Amino acid sequence: MIVCSCQCISDTDIHAAIDWMRAADPATIITPRRVYRALGKAPDCGGCMKLFLATMRGNHNLAVPLELRNLRGQVAAER
Ligand code: FES
Structure with a gap:
């Protein structure tokens, strides 16, 4: 489609680009701009x-890597 x-x-x-980006860098944040660029x-x-x-959003590889989640909360807790 x-x-x-x-x-x-x-x-x-789109799915191929997301899968490729996630395989190339497990910690990358995938955005529409990056998909276009890929x-x-x-x-x-x-x-x-x-x-x-x-x-x-239908791609299971889109999720933000676990180690990058809730960073804003961690920064606020450190202050
Ligand atoms: S339909 Fe995708 S940029 Fe125009």
Whole structure:
């Protein structure tokens, strides 16, 4: 299914990019911009962003690495 019609990006492309990024760096934070960049593209109109994000959220490799969760709370507790 095509998710981004401006750049002709499919849901399969998005999942492949997320899986590749997670395999390359288990601690990376994966954002839509990074997915676009991994695919060698950049967003144009932005009209796909809601569906783009929903597709990303469907990937089990998207989760923020455990060691990077709740950092804001840790900083506040140290003050
Ligand atoms: S549809 Fe994705 S940037 Fe336009």
